[in-house]
Amino acid sequence: MRSEEIKIQRRRRRKRGIRKRVHGTGEKPRLSVFRSLKHIYAQIVDDDLGVTLCEASTRSKDLRDGLIVGGNTEAAKVVGTALAERAKAKNIEQVCFDRNGFRFHGRVKGLADAMREGGLKF
Numbered sequence: 001m002r003s004e005e006i007k008i009q010r011r012r013r014r015k016r017g018i019r020k021r022v023h024g025t026g027e028k029p030r031l032s033v034f035r036s037l038k039h040i041y042a043q044i045v046d047d048d049l050g051v052t053l054c055e056a057s058t059r060s061k062d063l064r065d066g067l068i069v070g071g072n073t074e075a076a077k078v079v080g081t082a083l084a085e086r087a088k089a090k091n092i093e094q095v096c097f098d099r100n101g102f103r104f105h106g107r108v109k110g111l112a113d114a115m116r117e118g119g120l121k122f
Helices: 003-021 073-089 107-117
Strands: 030-035 040-046 051-057 096-098
Touching: 030 107, 040 073, 040 107, 051 073, 073 107
Parallel strands: 030 096
Antiparallel strands: 030 040, 040 051
16 A cells, blocks of 8 residues: 555544534534645535535635635635635634644644634634
8 A cells, every 4th residue: 555545544534533523513513624735625514404604715716816826824824814704704603623634733723723813713
């Protein structure tokens, strides 16, 4: 087995453990983060209804123009700020954070810090 495959399997195992504990409701939806090498994606989900309430990513048309690179910490902070504004517009003030098996470091931490600065609690 190649090291890339092992890395993916480890992340999937961590993800399963996190998803057992983290569940979004109407009062406290789940903030799900996914990062690839080139982009970062974040969405706020109500798991009871199975609905995405709002989302932001480096591939969004309104955010894409202001970014030079989509896969760095600065881009993650821009996405976090934009998502916090969209959540506030929908009266979402508290979320539970789902890091999706990624370590809370670098881009994931930058996005979370920007969300906190934008006024969301988790």
